[in-house]
Amino acid sequence: MFRAALRSLRQHKLRLVLTLLAVVVGVAFVAGTYIFTDSLKQSFDALFNAPQPDVTVSVDSGFGSSAGGGNSSSGGDQATTLPASTVQSVAGVPGVAAAFGVAAADGALVIGQDGKPIGRTGPPSRGTSWIPDQVISSLRVTSGAPPVGPGQVALLEATARAANVSVGDTVTIETPGGRITPEVVGLVTRGISGSDGGTLAVFDLPTAEKYLLGKPGVTSIAVRAQPGVSQQDLAKRIEKVVPPGSRVQTGAQRSADIADRLQTAFGFINTFLLTFAFIALFVAIFLIFNTFSMLVAQRTREIALLRAVGASRGQIRRSVLAEAAVLGLIAAVLGVLGGIMVSFGLRQLLKMFGADLPAAPLVIQPRTIVVSLVIGVLVTVISAYLPSRRAARVPPVAAMRDEVGLPARDLRVRTLIGIALLALSALAAYLGLHTLDNGTNASRLIGFSALSALIAVIALSPILGKFVVGVLGFPFRRTAVGRLAIENGRRNPRRTAATASALAIGLALMSAIGVIAASTKASVAAVVDDTIGADYLVIGAKFQPFRPEVYNAVKDTPGASAVAYVRQVPISVKDKTSVLSGVQPDLFPLVVNLQMQEGSAALGLGEVIVDDRTATDLGLRVGKPIQATLVNGSTTLVVRGIYKGAGPTIGYFTSIDTLSSVGARELDSAVYVRVAKDSSPDAVKASLTSELAPYPAVVLQDQASLKDQINASFDQVFGFIYALLALAVIVAFLGIVNTLALSVFERRREVGLLRAVGTSRSQIRRMVVLEAVLISIFGAVLGICLGVAYGALLQKVLEPQGITQLAIPFGQIGWFVVLAVVGGLVAALWPAFTASRLDVLKAIASE
């Protein structure tokens, strides 16, 4: 029996490849996820073994790790410093071989030859001081020499390449301490990680202190231990001499910290990929089920013959399952190979996005291969189980009959289950919408509702298919070809339903994402419109803070009715980190609309206002003092009012005077410009542009470009999701190709008859194509309805998260339908061609 199974596999190679593609894709994403994760773990070892200080002392500012390549944010990377004298104290600790002060900060923008900062907006532009010790420095000089003195800089190789400078050239760097034009004396690489997409400029310590920190002091101290002294012991001894509030970390702890951060950062990728693998495998189940059902139907005679000569039902069933298992195995092996490509591609992709991934070879563990193979085989065998049972039910007498049709089973049970699930789904959605205050519960209920609605729609799809295909086909009813195509689409509701469902799943997800994406953008636009009263906004080219000269340059712009700046520092209240924005109390309300809910926005010294959400979360009340941790220690502030938070406008606001009184650096995060009523915005823009020309570290934005910029980051994420889902849709279309090809084979006598009574080849082709298009539109309609409904529900759930506007992207959904039509057309090409080329005589010859 097994040999028979293998032989039948070989006969339908191409078609089976099409069927299995879904399994291959699913397994590839499972394997890819494993390989990616394992490789990441492996690269952590590299992290631990790389050169690094044995002990690092930094300021414990209460804002998590201040060292390393964390993300810079508009919250402002306020360098928190240790006095230089601490370096001396640490150097004096017994067991310390050497101690070096390090001054590092974001916001060292290397200016390219076009006068603009190099690199993309996302990754940080860091500056640091050189550690003149090859044992503990993570930087290596690859050409030239380390920088010495204010006139010298060393650049990361990639940075120098991007800026198109080499050793000996001078380069312009915008720093928090002003613009400098040092000579490039050396190129460096990072020891542990290949590239994080960011730029790096390396100075000697005094230069770094002056320009990066703007004040004397160091951001951390790198310590090398004497041989034989353990990191832990040394750390304990150092802890005794450093000022309170300092953090002392061993090299091992630091590595573990970085590894932790990376794992958290990449955890979502795992979830995401596994979700996608699940979708692909789910789609695969439909396609495999369809293919095997049809293969069994085609082979009815052959099976009956085997039964007639004595094969038992069990043997028939097992032979079909064996066929499925072999197929699953082939698909899984291809899937593992695909997984290697997936993880490799993922790594490249992350690199492109500037993710800091330590370089390491791909790790393929035996576990990865075993799990992938098991999943591939299991999914295929499970999908083929029902068809195998049908095969086992073929009576031996079927071998003798001319026309064998397995009795069509009743759809009633299936329909009842579908209706019950639909009711359940509606109930869950109703409950979900009425427990919106409880976010977790609501999203669980809506998720459950979505899942049961999906299964309900799949259960109901045969009944729906008969109806919908009939309605969709109505305009084509006039022609004989149209009638034939419509009836072909309706004759086997289960098959049509399974084919359409595969497409529906992919399009449902795409539509839901489409609704969420559109709603997110609409919400962003609404927030910008509502809150930002300014017409123009000046921000750092890399979201980095910039010097007050910028504000001074634009504050008297003719035609501007109000020009205000914002200065931001991190703040921590009750262990919750947020942003404290210092504003000019008289000017700020003119450029940003804060809706006060309680108290007043008239900010005095030591007073703050806070957004409603934070106030609720932390139990803050108007008039009550709060204990806040700021860059330079703890301060008591008084809550003066509570405003309604909206989009990016959240956190604490205070007056500039308060901010200065706690020792915040004089660096601005943004400058808002409002155009006077009787002035021309274009004229103001022109003045601003010329005034800002000497400051390449900042960019001028209007409301539209601000929206665009926020949207662009969403577009990247949504684009990635679309790309993955598109893969599921393509697999579904391959399923249509497969189903049609098998249908044509099954109906070859009918096609032969049609040809004999005068149907032309092109009419046969049109018939097959129309059937395919009807099926795919049906799938698209199912998927889009489901997707839009749940996208809208999801928007309701996400409303507290700031997605306040519901937007349905009708244009995009229109494109989905077009895509379905074109996809159906393309999917039908090959089956239609095969059908039109059928040999009439062979088709009608009675066997």
Next chain:
Amino acid sequence: MNNAAHAIALSKVYGSGDTRVTALDSVDVEIEAGQFTAIMGPSGSGKSTLMHCLAGLDSLTSGQVWIGDTELSQLTDKALTKLRRDSVGFVFQAFNLVPTLSALENITLPIDIAGRKPDQQWVDLVIDTVGLRDRLTHRPSELSGGQQQRVACARALASRPTIVFADEPTGNLDSRSGAEVLGFLRRSVDEFGQTIVMVTHDPNAASYADRVVFLADGRIVDEMHKPTAAAVLERMKAFESARG
């Protein structure tokens, strides 16, 4: 008398070399218009091949075939399809109907495919003649074998073809249904002047024809006018014994 179809030196060879089989060996045949012609012969005599070649379903190795005034061997697939649609009617042994269409839709299928309006009076006449008036909305699966074959006959006649080819039309039917179908074919010749060519190996079926052409080993070996079942059976037996 004029011909509805005729063939000159019609040969059909399958395969080559050792597997070469001559199905038809330089056959000359004329099908007279308005007559019911039966082609008879034992299995493998080439009778089905002859019908397929005459009907434009199969290509010729050599020779020429005409339907009416049209010579078939030079026609493209498109032209042949059009010819089959407009000038030829078919009744096959099995699988004669499209399962997704109703009886009426099956009957008017060739006309619908051509995108023409059926001649309603004629279609009604045909339907009444085959006695299917009350079954028109039924799907083939809801009809008996005899009813299905009568639908097939009605379809073959509905477009008023030059010639109708019937390939063992009673092969799958019980004798009563078979007699009904043959009776209908006979009436369509007598009452409508239809030309019919029927391939059969049943002497009883052949007795409904005006003329029987006997085929053996790819050649026409005899013919008989006004046949009776007994005479046809006798003639067949004679061939069988001659072949040894």
